[in-house]
Amino acid sequence: MQTVLITGAASGIGREAARLFAGAGWQCVLVDRNEEALAALGRSLPCTAAAAHVLRAVDLTDARQVATLGQGTPTLDALVNNAGMSDPSGTPLAEQDAVQLDRLLALNLAAPAAVIDACAPLLEPGARVVNVASGAGLHAIPWRGAYSPSKAGLIAQTLALAQARPDWCVTVLAPGFVRTELVDGLIQAGRIDPARAVNKIPLGRMASPAEMAQALQFLCSPGALPLSGQVLAVNGGSSIYGGSQGFAPATLAPLPQDTPLQLEVCGGDAAPWRAVAPGSAGQPHYAACLDLSPLHAGAGKLLHAVHAAAARFAARHAQQASLTLLLPAAAESRWQDAGDGAAARMLVSTLACEWGSRALRINALQVPADLDPPALHALLRYVAGPAAQYLTGQTLVCASR
Structure with a gap:
């Protein structure tokens, strides 16, 4: 049985990934600070007789709590640093103080490194480490505080880790617009206009969390070894588009992911x-x-x-x-x-x-x-x-x- 640790597991991409891995027979170590949502997820997951899933309610911005992740956690085949946050305040960067910047940087940039340090003894040669960044780390998105800088930093940090630990397979997943609860919240707050967002995506749609979960499952498999030290930008083409003409919304729904x-x-x-x-x-x-x-x-x-x-x-x-x-x-x-x-x-x-x-x-x-x-x-x-x-x-x- 393979084992994966997933942070930010109680919602969005992390929750879909947990469901996908558990459904494929993996043992999941699920980490989130929302203890109630984490417990509800744990109850909903299929579980094998060999090993139960492990639920860890941890605030990843607290270094002392993160350090405990290595205790009572089984040997890991894969680790997914998925937890992250955005800045919906709309406050211009020049008007933000260090406290506001550091709150976001603590989770998006410092926490992934701390989680890896805490779990390094559990990751054997050949283990897969995936850090979830964002398309915002490839192109600046203004009016969202230090979100783009934090994700750019995470990408660079991950590529440096791949050089430092060639015995692991280390990759970055950079999603584009994914219709998660976080993105829905930004849409409702007026921070994202979905029509304008789709206008810059060649495929003409946002992704579903399930599509990102599929990418994570692949990157956590031995088949991802040739990609170690690289960014997988699963974003509908938004990171490669540089034109001024907008794209119309997609008229073709994606085929089921299990289509032969x-x-x-x-x-x-x-x-x-x-x-x-x-x-x-x-x-x-x-x-x-x-x-x-x-x-x-x-x-x-x-x-x-x-x-x-x-x-x-x-x-x-x-x-x-x-x-x-x-x-x-x-x-x-x-x-x-x-x-x-x-x-x-x-x-x-x-x-x-x-x-x-x-x-x-x-x-x-x-x-x-x-x-x-x-x-x-x-x-x-x-x-x-x-x-x-x-x-x-x-x-x-x-x-x-």
């Missing part, structure tokens, strides 16, 4: 990739294409290879499907060729913006020369499949470990 994946492999030898998806002939499915052709592009030809792959995909799929491209690791021998790779990656992002209204997704995996296909199967199953319908326009760099 049907993966077509083109542009190379399909045999090493067949195990990614067993196939679903004659059944409703989520259509996906894995295109290997960019791996074989010559010097200075990567952009054209990506464009050709996209054109083939768009000609075959009208809506609700995904294209995943394998890109070679950057190895330009001449400076004149360096622009081709960056142009190809930006082409992926641009296509994601153009395709979003049809729920067509495109992502790329930049893979090492000594590519081991089985090591990428779980990653491809997530990125290409229905659990990642809010992930688009991203190029993920896969490291060999």
